[in-house]
Amino acid sequence: MAIGIVPLIILQLLILRSYESRAVQQRLMDVQEQCKIVSNQLQGYGYLDNTQSEVMDAVLTQLSNLFNGRVLIIDGNYRVVKDTYMLEEGKTVISEEVLRCFLGESSSNYSPRYQCVEAVAPVYGNGQEVAGAVLVSASVGNIYMMEDFISSKGLIIQIALSAVILVLAIVLSIVLVRPLGKISHSMEDLGNEDLSEVMSVSDYTETQAISDAYNNMIGRIRKLDESRQEFVSNVSHELKTPLTSMKVLADSLLMQGDEVPAELYKEFMEDITAEIDRENKIITDLLSLVKLDKKNADLDIKPININDLLELILKRLRPIAAKADIELVFESFRPVVAEVDEVKLTLALSNLIENAVKYNKEGGWVHVSLNADHKFFYVKVADSGIGIPEEDQEHIFERFYRVDKSHSREIGGTGLGLAITRSAILMHRGAVKVYSKVDEGTTFTIRIPLAYVN
Numbered sequence: 001m002a003i004g005i006v007p008l009i010i011l012q013l014l015i016l017r018s019y020e021s022r023a024v025q026q027r028l029m030d031v032q033e034q035c036k037i038v039s040n041q042l043q044g045y046g047y048l049d050n051t052q053s054e055v056m057d058a059v060l061t062q063l064s065n066l067f068n069g070r071v072l073i074i075d076g077n078y079r080v081v082k083d084t085y086m087l088e089e090g091k092t093v094i095s096e097e098v099l100r101c102f103l104g105e106s107s108s109n110y111s112p113r114y115q116c117v118e119a120v121a122p123v124y125g126n127g128q129e130v131a132g133a134v135l136v137s138a139s140v141g142n143i144y145m146m147e148d149f150i151s152s153k154g155l156i157i158q159i160a161l162s163a164v165i166l167v168l169a170i171v172l173s174i175v176l177v178r179p180l181g182k183i184s185h186s187m188e189d190l191g192n193e194d195l196s197e198v199m200s201v202s203d204y205t206e207t208q209a210i211s212d213a214y215n216n217m218i219g220r221i222r223k224l225d226e227s228r229q230e231f232v233s234n235v236s237h238e239l240k241t242p243l244t245s246m247k248v249l250a251d252s253l254l255m256q257g258d259e260v261p262a263e264l265y266k267e268f269m270e271d272i273t274a275e276i277d278r279e280n281k282i283i284t285d286l287l288s289l290v291k292l293d294k295k296n297a298d299l300d301i302k303p304i305n306i307n308d309l310l311e312l313i314l315k316r317l318r319p320i321a322a323k324a325d326i327e328l329v330f331e332s333f334r335p336v337v338a339e340v341d342e343v344k345l346t347l348a349l350s351n352l353i354e355n356a357v358k359y360n361k362e363g364g365w366v367h368v369s370l371n372a373d374h375k376f377f378y379v380k381v382a383d384s385g386i387g388i389p390e391e392d393q394e395h396i397f398e399r400f401y402r403v404d405k406s407h408s409r410e411i412g413g414t415g416l417g418l419a420i421t422r423s424a425i426l427m428h429r430g431a432v433k434v435y436s437k438v439d440e441g442t443t444f445t446i447r448i449p450l451a452y453v454n
């Protein structure tokens with residue numbers, strides 16, 4: 001609105017001002033010109049010597065009518081010899097302009113106060129001397145009248161234009177804003193409904209871009225929601241399984257009545273203890289995952305000797321490996337000290353080596369090696385185990401994912417180990433990769449920066 005109307009007003013003022021100054025200038029020049037012509041005529045007729053010339057009187061009257069003004073003729077004694085208004089005849093006029101005129105100078109001026117322009121020109125006698133002066137004043141009132149006329153017309157135009165602009169502004173704002181309204185409606189609708197709907201407002205390229213971005217975001221939220229639901233159902237299922245087993249075991253003990261043989265009782269109790277351990281492990285794993293999931297969860301970064309760390313992990317796992325007759329070998333190419341969180345890295349590496357032992361064959365082997373360059377250190381865990389089918393390899397780092405459920409169940413595990421490993425390695429800005437062939441073995445490689453970068 002304002003953008004339309006303010007320039008209109010400024011434009012009108014500018015036009016009026018320039019019209020006024022030009023019109024006044026023009027009038028001033030006309031008056032000056034006529035003044036000079038009259039002065040020449042007066043000289044020709046010798047009017048100052050004989051003021052009874054009818055021709056000259058007619059010329060002067062016509063001139064004063066033409067300009068809607070007044071003509072004064074002054075003789076050498078500063079006396080008014082002719083006044084077209086006949087008011088000042090016989091009086092003496094001594095003004096600055098008249099005095100300068102007798103020195104041979106014509107002059108003209110504009111007086112906005114009296115709304116008139118004035119010109120004075122000398123009348124020469126027979127020789128070069130100034131014998132008198134002509135003073136012509138002309139009203140510029142008609143210019144002001146014209147100006148008023150124009151401005152009143154301008155006002156009408158202004159009002160009309162303002163109305164047009166107002167209507168245009170309203171229409172445009174409605175038209176322009178409508179697609180945005182559509183977007184916000186769609187958002188509200190989608191917010192209430194399920195997340196499967198897609199929004200499309202293709203009125204403008206921009207609104208289409210907004211809808212696309214919104215759809216993208218909804219897509220991501222949907223995925224997140226699905227994975228959250230899956231996680232929750234997995235967790236509850238995993239937590240319930242040991243409880244169900246314990247319940248079955250306890251129930252069957254109770255059903256036996258009082259005559260439970262001591263060995264059976266002991267066996268069942270051992271099974272129950274195992275289930276409790278399992279439940280405990282799941283909860284512990286879940287808790288460490290939750291902790292790792294927090295972005296940059298408080299890492300306790302310290303320079304750690306990785307050789308020592310690996311030796312310790314292997315020492316702990318050796319009894320389990322020995323039970324299955326698995327050879328556990330550690331090979332280090334150089335001493336490595338790196339800035340890591342000892343607890344979390346131990347968790348990550350233990351899970352890998354534990355898997356290599358768990359998913360191995362009787363009499364197999366597990367090779368753990370450590371190497372480093374100037375930037376990273378590398379840990380390789382290779383085994384001669386059952387291997388992981390190609391199609392499963394991309395999923396094994398997901399929570400609760402186990403390749404062969406029945407087999408894995410037999411071995412015992414929840415599918416959280418590798419998820420923990422991956423989170424811990426990513427927190428150290430590292431990477432983990434898997435190479436595997438079914439029935440031949442699996443190799444996990446880890447790369448972690450020697451210096452921790454925030």
Ligand SMILES: Nc1ncnc2c1ncn2[C@@H]1O[C@H](COP(=O)(O)OP(=O)(O)OP(=O)(O)O)[C@@H](O)[C@H]1O
Binds near residue numbers: 351404415
């Ligand atoms: N070295 C390996 N050889 C063969 N299969 C493996 C190996 N490591 C992991 N897997 C497969 O990947 C699956 C996921 O491993 P992950 O460590 O996450 O879970 P898990 O060992 O079953 O349970 P958890 O480690 O939580 O006790 C395992 O169930 C197994 O099928």
Ligand SMILES: [Mg+2]
Binds near residue numbers: 351355413416417
């Ligand atoms: Mg595991």
